[in-house]
Amino acid sequence: MCGGWVGVAETRRTRVGRPPPAHHDCGSITARPGRQTVRAVFRHLGAVPADLLDHLYRESCCVRGGAPDHRLSLSKRHGYARRRLEYGRVARRRASRDSVIQHPYVVVAPAETLHVEAWPGDGRPIALVPGLFGAAFTFRKVLPLLAAQGFRPIVIEPLGTGFSSRPPKADYSLAAQSRRLAAVIDSLGSGPVLVLAHSLGAAIAFRLALDRPDLVRGIVSLEGGPTEEATTPGFRSAMRFVPWIKLLGGINLIRRKIRGMLLDSSGDRSWVTDGVVLGYTLGEARDFDATLRTLLAMSRAREPAKLTPRLGDITCPVTLVVGTAPHDGDVSPQEVALMNHALVSFAVDSEPGAGHYLQEERPAAVVSAVERLAERVPPR
Template identity: 25%
Template sequence: MLRTFGRIVGGLVLVMLVLGAVFYLRPLWVSDQLLRFKMWRQGVKNGYVTLEGHRIHYVEAGPANGKPLLLIHGLGSRIEDWAELIPRFAGAGYHVYAPDLLGYGRSEQPRDSDYSIGVEEQVVVQYMDAMQLRQPDVLGWSMGGWIAMRIAVDHPLRVRRLGVYDTAGLYFPVDFSFDSFTPKSVDQVADLLRVLEPVPAKLPDFVSRDVVRKAASSGWVTERSIHAMTIGRELMDFRLDGLKQPTLIVWGKQDHLIPLETGVRLQQLVPQARLEVVDGCGHLAPRECPVPVFEATKEFLASEPATAGGRREWPR
């Protein structure tokens, strides 16, 4: 009896040591698995579709007959960054579709792509065709907002209403190093967090080292995207007169990456746009402040006629 008990205890200790070692060496992988399990428990379903010969990962959630809602993530991001909003929209009756862009998340990473905004726009439009999305509401975050605006301008009949969160796509003065997006040291991870978060978290060194390791393996995709974006040929500043859909702009008031002034200028260029500012949040507002972001978006998507113009501020 004692021998059996000792074996059980020894086995449990060994399992705990192995799990601890895995978490120490690959904390981001462990975090991803836990987040994916949580999303699965909330009814989020995974799928793959082949577009132009490339395997694209996506998720769906919500009632089959719900209003279609398409979410487009940003630079260096993936579907899981929508984890706070997908269940909320699904619970509000929307059928949510969210692809990992080409090169990101669990989608394929072809070596011959430049991962430009134009390339990603084509991928999303092809995804819409594959899912038979005729005229969904489209929400884009950061680089995803840039892609969403391009789709709305290039394919105006494909977008019912448009929402962008802390969106890229307009010119603004840059006072940070693009190297931070593919950090090569623990210090550069800290630099990235200072840009992304109003009150940057202090990550343990073992987590920061895993961020550096991950950037070393897949950061080349982000670097190509940044190179394509910084050339400037795809900026939207002089194309926004073609954006006619009801439009929502949501911005973190303390966004240090793309400042609020850019959102204000975007509203000036798109007269029908509504601006919602979330105080206490930075560039990651949909993840940091999901409640006000969701409430503002839900109200906009449901309004009849569509809410137009004006500015409102939300507490965190």
């Protein structure tokens, strides 16, 4: 999913005075006075780390008494959370202390640290791999449902995403990302695992299953095909305009573009709220300069080998879940046919009316797909 960043570059060509698109209206976060912003964020910011909610409540006190045109600087006030220790089930509710996330960071190489949210317990381990956008936050609805069904979720944010580190000279190829996932699973002693991957995360999961079949018992791909590169030609072209992004609004510009991308990628758009947009960009806002450098590095990454000719070597069962509503970022019929022909054990589930972010629109259906896959996996 690179549409959000392509849209950022296109902003440079927008004429001054042109009315904004419908989904960028004055209801956006940055167009509200501070007090209204805080209320909007708290109203919609469900299931985020409790320590981050505490931080937001403390920062909200700074808004009182401001001038009528006061603006809450989201990039400064909300962008520096260092750790995400607990999940809250709903807005304004704290998670219980028995759900403390373990192993918040795992060092896989010098300057390469992955943010990991591993739930406690002895349930069936399942590694969750987000795509380019959303990081661990995108799975907040799915995690408690998986735990309730006897799974032990382990969310691994790939290098350069979420709260993982962003070294500018690292190898951001999908092959390198899969090796880092293997290093995390090895370090936690959790393998073999089921893998639930969204979008680009599925391309990483496929490579992990090829290179380390001993670590992967099965894969549920949420709208993710056998992508050959981490970025699209449009994404790489958009990176020419990176120097303009900060001049045109920085992180607030990114948030507006991410909002538009999420809306265009959805069947049911009701989940795209101010709080969600904030959650999807927290890691990027923490060090915006590093985020831009990382995106440039991703656009230059090259894969050491093609994935498509090797799909037949993936022996674990794979389930692809797709949404049927017209939306951006879908898996093409050609990719579905390719997987059906090449993979040893392959199934397709479809969710009527859903879009690209199935974990947001249909979390219960996602968990059901995981349970069905688990039934197809031979016992250890």
